[in-house]
Amino acid sequence: MKKIISLLVVVAAIGVLMLSATACGKKAQESAGDAAESAADAVKESAEEIQDTAGEAVEAAGEMAKEAAEATGEMVDDAKQATGEVMEDAGEAIEEAGEKLQEEEGGR
Numbered sequence: 001m002k003k004i005i006s007l008l009v010v011v012a013a014i015g016v017l018m019l020s021a022t023a024c025g026k027k028a029q030e031s032a033g034d035a036a037e038s039a040a041d042a043v044k045e046s047a048e049e050i051q052d053t054a055g056e057a058v059e060a061a062g063e064m065a066k067e068a069a070e071a072t073g074e075m076v077d078d079a080k081q082a083t084g085e086v087m088e089d090a091g092e093a094i095e096e097a098g099e100k101l102q103e104e105e106g107g108r
């Protein structure tokens with residue numbers, strides 16, 4: 001009877017060890033799954049941040065291009081106005097020179 005009880009104790013101990021090993025394996029598997037899920041979440045979050053940053057950069061570049069185009073338009077307008085003023089001044093100078101030339105020739 002002692003042998004049967006000893007055998008039952010050994011079998012029970014083996015069963016407990018097997019259950020314990022299975023539980024540890026499941027726990028390790030769950031931990032690995034949790035780690036993989038956390039890593040996937042971190043990658044997804046980083047990708048979203050990169051996408052947001054890229055979108056903001058594109059938006060800022062578009063705004064800069066718009067401002068540059070507006071500034072260029074203003075510069076063209078200023079250049080046209082300055083050219084017109086120079087042409088007007090040149091016309092007046094030519095007219096004055098012509099009048100002066102006529103006076104000099106008329107006086108001869």
